[in-house]
Amino acid sequence: MKTVNIALCGTGNVGSSFMDLVLKNKQKIKSNFDVDFNLLLIGSRKGEINNTEFKGVLEKDILKVPLKDEIDVVVELIGGTDISYELAKSSLENGKHFVTANKALIAEKGSELFELASKNNLHIGFEASVGGGIPIIRTLRDGLISNKVNWFKGILNGTSNYILSKMYLENQTYESALEAAQELGFAEPDPTFDIDGTDAYQKTSILSFLSFNGEIQMDKIYREGINMIEPLDMEYGKELGYVIKPLSLGINYGEKLFIGSFPAFIKKNEILANVNFETNVIEINSENLNSTAYQGPGAGGYPTSTSVMNDLIDIAKGKVFDYSNLLNSIEIDNFDDFKATRYLRLMVLDQPGVVAEISKLIAEKNLSIDNLIQKEKQKSDGIIPIVIVLGECSEKVANSLINDLEELSKVKDPIQQIRFID
Amino acid sequence: MKTVNIALCGTGNVGSSFMDLVLKNKQKIKSNFDVDFNLLLIGSRKGEINNTEFKGVLEKDILKVPLKDEIDVVVELIGGTDISYELAKSSLENGKHFVTANKALIAEKGSELFELASKNNLHIGFEASVGGGIPIIRTLRDGLISNKVNWFKGILNGTSNYILSKMYLENQTYESALEAAQELGFAEPDPTFDIDGTDAYQKTSILSFLSFNGEIQMDKIYREGINMIEPLDMEYGKELGYVIKPLSLGINYGEKLFIGSFPAFIKKNEILANVNFETNVIEINSENLNSTAYQGPGAGGYPTSTSVMNDLIDIAKGKVFDYSNLLNSIEIDNFDDFKATRYLRLMVLDQPGVVAEISKLIAEKNLSIDNLIQKEKQKSDGIIPIVIVLGECSEKVANSLINDLEELSKVKDPIQQIRFID
Numbered sequence: 001m002k003t004v005n006i007a008l009c010g011t012g013n014v015g016s017s018f019m020d021l022v023l024k025n026k027q028k029i030k031s032n033f034d035v036d037f038n039l040l041l042i043g044s045r046k047g048e049i050n051n052t053e054f055k056g057v058l059e060k061d062i063l064k065v066p067l068k069d070e071i072d073v074v075v076e077l078i079g080g081t082d083i084s085y086e087l088a089k090s091s092l093e094n095g096k097h098f099v100t101a102n103k104a105l106i107a108e109k110g111s112e113l114f115e116l117a118s119k120n121n122l123h124i125g126f127e128a129s130v131g132g133g134i135p136i137i138r139t140l141r142d143g144l145i146s147n148k149v150n151w152f153k154g155i156l157n158g159t160s161n162y163i164l165s166k167m168y169l170e171n172q173t174y175e176s177a178l179e180a181a182q183e184l185g186f187a188e189p190d191p192t193f194d195i196d197g198t199d200a201y202q203k204t205s206i207l208s209f210l211s212f213n214g215e216i217q218m219d220k221i222y223r224e225g226i227n228m229i230e231p232l233d234m235e236y237g238k239e240l241g242y243v244i245k246p247l248s249l250g251i252n253y254g255e256k257l258f259i260g261s262f263p264a265f266i267k268k269n270e271i272l273a274n275v276n277f278e279t280n281v282i283e284i285n286s287e288n289l290n291s292t293a294y295q296g297p298g299a300g301g302y303p304t305s306t307s308v309m310n311d312l313i314d315i316a317k318g319k320v321f322d323y324s325n326l327l328n329s330i331e332i333d334n335f336d337d338f339k340a341t342r343y344l345r346l347m348v349l350d351q352p353g354v355v356a357e358i359s360k361l362i363a364e365k366n367l368s369i370d371n372l373i374q375k376e377k378q379k380s381d382g383i384i385p386i387v388i389v390l391g392e393c394s395e396k397v398a399n400s401l402i403n404d405l406e407e408l409s410k411v412k413d414p415i416q417q418i419r420f421i422d
Numbered sequence: 423m424k425t426v427n428i429a430l431c432g433t434g435n436v437g438s439s440f441m442d443l444v445l446k447n448k449q450k451i452k453s454n455f456d457v458d459f460n461l462l463l464i465g466s467r468k469g470e471i472n473n474t475e476f477k478g479v480l481e482k483d484i485l486k487v488p489l490k491d492e493i494d495v496v497v498e499l500i501g502g503t504d505i506s507y508e509l510a511k512s513s514l515e516n517g518k519h520f521v522t523a524n525k526a527l528i529a530e531k532g533s534e535l536f537e538l539a540s541k542n543n544l545h546i547g548f549e550a551s552v553g554g555g556i557p558i559i560r561t562l563r564d565g566l567i568s569n570k571v572n573w574f575k576g577i578l579n580g581t582s583n584y585i586l587s588k589m590y591l592e593n594q595t596y597e598s599a600l601e602a603a604q605e606l607g608f609a610e611p612d613p614t615f616d617i618d619g620t621d622a623y624q625k626t627s628i629l630s631f632l633s634f635n636g637e638i639q640m641d642k643i644y645r646e647g648i649n650m651i652e653p654l655d656m657e658y659g660k661e662l663g664y665v666i667k668p669l670s671l672g673i674n675y676g677e678k679l680f681i682g683s684f685p686a687f688i689k690k691n692e693i694l695a696n697v698n699f700e701t702n703v704i705e706i707n708s709e710n711l712n713s714t715a716y717q718g719p720g721a722g723g724y725p726t727s728t729s730v731m732n733d734l735i736d737i738a739k740g741k742v743f744d745y746s747n748l749l750n751s752i753e754i755d756n757f758d759d760f761k762a763t764r765y766l767r768l769m770v771l772d773q774p775g776v777v778a779e780i781s782k783l784i785a786e787k788n789l790s791i792d793n794l795i796q797k798e799k800q801k802s803d804g805i806i807p808i809v810i811v812l813g814e815c816s817e818k819v820a821n822s823l824i825n826d827l828e829e830l831s832k833v834k835d836p837i838q839q840i841r842f843i844d
Contacts, residue, residue, distance in 0.1 A: 021710070025568045032566045032747055133711040135564065139557055144454045145731045146447045271717070274696055279713075288443070289555040289725050291701075292718030295693070302568075302710035309567045319739040325454055 003036040004316045007065045007096075009043035009087055010077035014101055014128075016050060017301030018077060018308055023053045025309075035316040041065060066091040073315055075308060076100040085109050092116045092124075097320075099311045101128035101304050107202035110209065110216050111327055118324035125311025130156060130203045133303025134296040135310065136282050140210040141321060147286040149211040151251040153421070156203040156261075158278035158298040159187040159194035160226045160246035164263070165276040168234050168243055174227070186278050186299075196225035197246075197261055204248040204261040207282070211250050212257060214330030222260030222335035222395075229263055233345060233416060236373065236387050237265055240343075243273040247421055257330065258338045264421040265343060335395055341370065342390040342398055345416040346405060350384045354410045358386065361404050367393055383412055389420075425458040426738045429487045429518075431465035431509055432499035436523055436550075438472060439723030440499060440730055445475045447731075457738040463487060488513040495737055497730060498522040507531050514538045514546075519742075521733045523550035523726050529624035532631065532638050533749055540746035547733025552578060552625045553702050555725025556718040557732065562632040562706070563743060569708040571633040573673040575843070578625040578683075580700035580720040581609040581616035582648045582668035586685070587698040590656050590665055596649070608700050608721075618647035619668075619683055626670040626683040629704070633672050634679060636752030644682030644757035644817075651685055655767060655838060658795060658809050659687055662765075665695040669843055679752065680760045686843040687765060757817055763792065764812040764820055767838040768827060772806045776832045780808065783826050789815055805834055811842075 006022065008015060022039050030036055040056045042049055043065040047058060059065055062083055066074050067090070074091040078084045081104050088105060091098045092113065100106065106113075106126045117124045127137040131154075143149070155161050159181050166177035178195070181187035193199045201223040209216045226246050237244055242265035250259045266273040271293050275281040280298025285291045297303040314321075348354045355374065362369060368391030375384070390398065402415050428444065430437060444461050451459055462478045464471055465487040469480060481487055484505055488496050489512070496513040500506045503526050510527060513520045514535065522528065528535075528548045539546045549559040553576075565571070577583050581603050588599035600617070603609035615621045623645040631638045648668050659666055664687035672681045688695040693715050697703040702720025707713045719725040736743075770776045777796065784791060790813035797807070812820065824837050 021568045029567055034744065134714060135557070135561055138560075142557065142732045142735065143728070145451055145735060146443045146728055269696070271696075274691070274693070288728050290719055292556060292716070294714070294716055296714030297712055303712075306565070306568055306710050310564045313564065313567060314741075317739065317741040319736075319741055322456065 001030065001034050001036055002316050003038055004312060005038045005040050005070050005072045006075060006312065007041040007043065007068065007071045007073070008039060008075045008077065009062050009065055010079070011042065011044040011046070011049050012077065013301045014304045015077040018075065018305040019049070019051045019054060021302065021305045021309060023051065033313055033316070035313065037312060041068060041071060062087060063090060066094045066096050071096055073097040073099055073312060076102060079104070081105050081108050088113050089116065092120055092122055095120060095122070097123045097125070097315045099125035099308055101308060103129040103199070103202040103206060107205045107216060107218060110206070114323040114327060118322045121320065123315050123320040124323060125308070125314060126206070127311050128304045128307035130206050131280050131282060131294070132296070132298040132300060133306050134280060134282065134294050134298070135307065136207070136294055137210065138310070139294065140207070140284070143286060143289070147288050149252065150285045150287065151249070152207055152211050152282060152284045153272055154207065154248040154282040155245055155272055155275055155280055156248045156298065157194055157200040157246055158280060159191060160200065161276065161280070162186050162278045163195070164226060164229065164244055164246060167229070167231055169276065171231065173231060174229065195227045197223045200246060200248050200261040204250065204259060207248065208250045208259045208332070209326065211284070212252060212330055213326040213328050214332065215327045217332050220259065220332035220334070222262060222338070224262035226263045228416065230416070232385060233418060236343070236345065239373070240371070240389070241268050242266060242420065243268050244418065245272055247272070249421060256333045256337065258335060259332050260335055260338065262419065264419045267422060337394050337396065339392050339394050340419040340421065341392050343418040343420065344388045344390055344402065346386045346388070346411050347383050347413040348386055349410045349412065350382050351410060355386065357408055357410065358388070358405060362390070362401065365397065365401050367391060367397070367401065423452065423456050423458055424738050425460055426734060427460045427462050427492050427494045428497060428734065429463040429465065429490065429493045429495070430461060430497045430499065431484050431487055432501070433464065433466040433468070433471050434499065435723045436726045437499040440497065440727040441471070441473045441476060443724065443727045443731060445473065455735055455738070457735065459734060462492060463490060484509060485512060488516045488518050493518055495519040495521055495734060498524060501526070503527050503530050510535050511538065514542055514544055517542060517544070519545045519547070519737045521547035521730055523730060525551040525621070525624040525628060529627045529638060529640060532628070536745040536749060540744045543742065545737050545742040546745060547730070547736060548628070549733050550726045550729035552628050553704060553716070554718070554720040554722060555728050556702060556704065556716050556720065557729065558629070558704050558716055559632065560732070561716065562629070565708060565711070569710050571674065572707045572709065573671070574629055574633050574704060574706045575694055576629065576670040576704040577667055577694055577697055577702055578670045578720065579616055579622040579668055580702060581613060582622065583698065583702070584608050584700045585617070586648060586651065586666055586668060589651070589653055591698065593653065595653060596651065617649045619645045622668060622670050622683040626672065626681060629670065630672045630681045630754070631748065633706070634674060634752055635748040635750050636754065637749045639754050642681065642754035642756070644684060644760070646684035648685045650838065652838070654807060655840060658765070658767065661795070662793070662811070663690050664688060664842065665690050666840065667694055669694070671843060678755045678759065680757060681754050682757055682760065684841065686841045689844060759816050759818065761814050761816050762841040762843065763814050765840040765842065766810045766812055766824065768808045768810070768833050769805050769835040770808055771832045771834065772804050773832060777808065779830055779832065780810070780827060784812070784823065787819065787823050789813060789819070789823065
């Protein structure tokens with residue numbers, strides 16, 4: 001039987017769940033997988049843990065953990081990119097495999113760490129960094145055997161999906177939906193990274209690396225949060241047969257490769273449109289498999305720890321994968337050239353000639369209007385919404401149009417733009 | 423670099439796709455996985471293949487294949503349980519790992535073969551036997567690290583799902599939907615095993631083995647095909663907010679474990695209800711992950727071969743799993759005790775008192791009627807449908823009621839029974 005000596009760093013929600021799983025399932029893992037997982041050491045800056053079954057050593061100085069000879073694998077469940085980055089480097093330099101749930105670390109430092117792991121013939125496990133309990137990293141990696149990914153579409157941030165689902169299905173406002181998410185523990189007290197799109201953006205970069213085998217290029221990935229979405233947009237979407245979802249998109253057009261993470265209109269019968277609340281989903285379209293989709297809990301202590309455990313089994317079984325082989329120099333295209341049909345919502349003064357002025361500007365740019373919705377009901381302040389479904393055009397062209405439209409004196413407030421992704 | 427010498431037996435649709443994949447991706451597999459897949463030998467009873475890139479040996483006598491010393495793995499893509507069973511036994515007895523896409527073989531002979539593999543420290547790969555390109559076997563196996571499965575629900579037969587989707591979404595008859603499936607190649611010229619439920623039943627037994635870790639007990643698994651479903655049932659389902667799907671179900675109530683494969687009414691907003699045409703899906707509810715779902719192409723040469731390739735990578739990486747450890751003596755309960763709410767459609771003579779007679783029989787059995795639908799429109803022959811949604815009761819009780827109802831002189835034709843699975 002193979003013994004794997006494990007050190008865990010980080011004793012928060014995920015760390016505690018991992019401790020519980022690895023200690024509780026020791027016998028089951030032995031008999032099913034012929035592996036003995038030994039949790040020898042826990043790095044905890046507080047120097048205390050809440051698990052009476054742990055009989056190993058507690059180490060307050062996290063950076064001493066990878067220096068211990070007896071350790072085979074360091075499991076990092078701290079988060080951030082400061083101490084966890086130092087820990088990763090030191091682990092790999094000191095001959096320890098490294099397993100993490102840290103999307104920021106892999107997104108920002110992955111390329112460097114994969115090279116370091118390769119040099120030392122070590123494995124980096126990061127299944128838990130995207131999609132929590134969904135085995136998406138191994139699925140994409142296994143797909144590398146023969147598959148060429150055409151595109152992926154995902155919902156990778158549970159908080160954003162929860163908020164937009166509440167707004168869509170229960171007609172809640174953005175604020176009350178966010179509050180509900182915080183009460184249920186889906187959103188952090190400071191939810192900035194969830195709602196401004198940072199979390200999904202980091203995860204998207206990791207999926208893009210595995211899907212298209214190019215170096216991680218964070219600066220080439222378009223990012224937009226969900227905080228501008230209003231109930232009004234939900235309503236118009238419903239009328240048009242669409243749902244607004246926090247989309248992560250990677251699409252290879254052959255000539256062009258675009259990666260982005262932004263709220264988008266999805267047709268209501270599509271897979272992604274029907275994945276609600278905190279659930280995550282990833283749909284992959286590839287050469288040999290066409291569309292496959294994977295959905296499940298995208299966060300939470302036990303789902304995340306289950307993925308960590310699977311990485312540990314890979315290591316125990318010698319299934320070391322050299323991710324540095326995938327760091328090819330493939331260019332991600334500038335998102336400015338990304339083409340889509342777009343929803344524009346303008347808040348305008350309810351005066352004669354306003355539609356004519358808007359239409360004229362659109363026609364001048366040789367753009368088409370696929371649909372124009374102007375409702376009868378007038379707001380008390382004399383400002384009404386006009387919704388335009390703009391025919392397919394690039395970001396560049398759309399943004400220039402939006403700038404021009406916003407300069408019209410009858411157009412109030414910034415214009416809302418939401419892409420249709422079919 | 424690890425070299426794996428492969429023999430392929432079977433050169434039909436899946437076999438040909440596998441040949442193509444393994445030969446075309448040789449370099450990619452070398453660089454990404456550090457493994458050299460050598461297709462040395464092909465067993466083909468016809469003695470001819472349609473691939474000019476294959477430079478190995480053709481063997482007409484399939485049973486000679488596992489006797490060759492240089493072979494590490496035998497890949498069986500023949501089907502059935504005759505020669506493939508002999509081939510499996512001989513492979514394992516002669517020190518070869520065995521990879522198969524054959525659900526009948528694993529369902530019927532799995533227990534014996536897993537024991538034999540264990541004795542010889544060999545691996546049986548059968549990812550391709552359920553869900554085609556969906557990595558469901560490894561997902562369930564990896565879940566064994568810490569997860570207890572509460573239930574699984576799946577759509578495992580693409581032909582059945584295609585036919586029922588056509589009927590539901592396009593108002594087709596059963597016959598025209600089947601014809602369309604045959605024209606598109608989803609259904610075999612003889613589709614018996616698809617539509618009588620045999621195919622799904624075999625796959626269900628494999629999922630049940632992996633989910634609940636009990637010996638494969640085919641005789642304890644309830645089976646019902648889709649061939650009795652009529653457009654009328656679809657219509658009533660729509661009214662009630664349900665879709666009829668070819669369901670595979672395994673559910674562990676703690677005290678009771680039920681496994682079955684039968685058409686069922688699924689609420690229209692459920693995951694399974696929205697997976698249409700030839701697509702397969704498996705939803706798993708487990709202790710640590712709650713619900714996760716996996717969907718994709720359930721058949722086809724390339725999806726199936728992709729799963730075969732993943733099994734080969736496992737073998738190359740030494741990830742041998744001893745499935746005999748899972749052959750515990752867990753009892754599957756008799757399906758007679760399975761409780762569900764039920765849809766009963768009776769074709770009755772449109773005469774006064776018929777509803778009273780039916781209601782009386784139901785009341786006598788202490789059963790409740792959750793809903794009763796009797797439409798105005800009368801058939802020309804004086805026979806009309808009455809639909810009863812019967813409150814929760816066991817199979818035994820429901821079947822006894824159905825027998826009694828069918829004995830009423832005003833009830834014509836057999837009664838249609840469809841279970842609601844929420």
